[in-house]
Amino acid sequence: MPDAHEAGAFLKATLEGQPRELARLMSDDSAARAAARLRGCARIFLVGTGTSYHGALAGQFMFRSSGLEAWAVRAFEFASYPPAFRADDGLVLLSHRGSKRFSRAALDVFERHAKRWVAVTGEGSALEGEGVVHTVEQEKSPVHTASHTAAMLRLAQVAAALGRPAWQAELADLPAAVATALELRNRVAAAVRRIELKPLVHYAGGGPARATAYEGALKLREAAHLVSAEGHDVEGILHGPLVSIQAGQTVVVIAEAGPSQDRTRDVINALGEIGAAVIEVGSAADGFKTPRVDEVLAPIVNVVPLQLLAYEASRLLGVDADSFRRDEPPYAAAQAGFTL
Secondary structure (H helix, E strand, C coil): CCCCCCCCHHHHHHHHCHHHHHHHHCCCCHHHHHHCCCCCCCEEEEEECCHHHHHHHHHHHHHHHCCCEEEEEEHHHHHHCCCCCCCCEEEEEEECCCCCHHHHHHHHHHHCCCCCEEEEECCCCCCCCCCEEECCCCCCCCCCCHHHHHHHHHHHHHHHHHHCCCCHHHHHHHHHHHHHHHCCHHHHHHHHHHCCCCCEEEEEECCHHHHHHHHHHHHHHHHCCCCEEEEEECCHHHCCHHHHCCCCCEEEEECCCCCCHHHHHHHHHHHHHHCCEEEEEECCCCCEECCCCCCCCHHHHHHHHHHHHHHHHHHHHCCCCCCCCCCCHHHHHHHHCCCC
């Protein structure tokens, strides 16, 4: 157990424990049993907020690769502006604690129309019922890492149970792949010391890697809150944001084999012409190369170097990644003024 007074200690311990947690989740059949509730659904919504939405976005591609129609939607939008439901719709809700206002509201809205839902949530969650699939113990750090990779694994297990995709056998390789990605820590730490973190770090990824780019930007903001970050899809960054990137600015690009690979290389080449500092992460990267798994499973592995980057940036800047700025009166007051 880390010393609660050591800055970022809870984040570090949880981050490093991910291979063990993923291996543990491989040994039960709760996701397969929950999948039975969704069998026969013609359309499945994957709903979450923040990191959980990024997990839903990754899950969308897993479900589609299993032959299912799947759509990731933010919980606030799903609850406030719900789609026109059909009798054969299903819902997968992602929530770390099961207590967030609009995550709960999204489930309530859906339950009024259908009972075919699954909730992927942490142990000790406020969510209960036959459709609940647990991930990991509640994290002590507000910068969620293990609960995110575990939730994505649970989504892959559900998708595999529903569709038996070609990548199903690769699920067993994920704990070892994440452990290998964690071995990049020293190289990531060295990179953080030499790159420019201010005023803004950009992240870009295509297809399933878009979820990874979004999550990397969020993790940097949460853990190292003296800097800002923005996530882009690989096509979108070329349609305007590119011209705002200055020479020397840092851009993290997720380079993964698949339909997005050629366009990702276009982005990397364009950034090189500008003189941006490009950090490539992924199995097709010229940089931080991660183990090769199917493109739709790669977010589970490729997010790990981005988690490391956020942690190492917090150390470099002298920020307590576990604080969420609750020890600073203006931010504590701001967070007390609304209900999550």
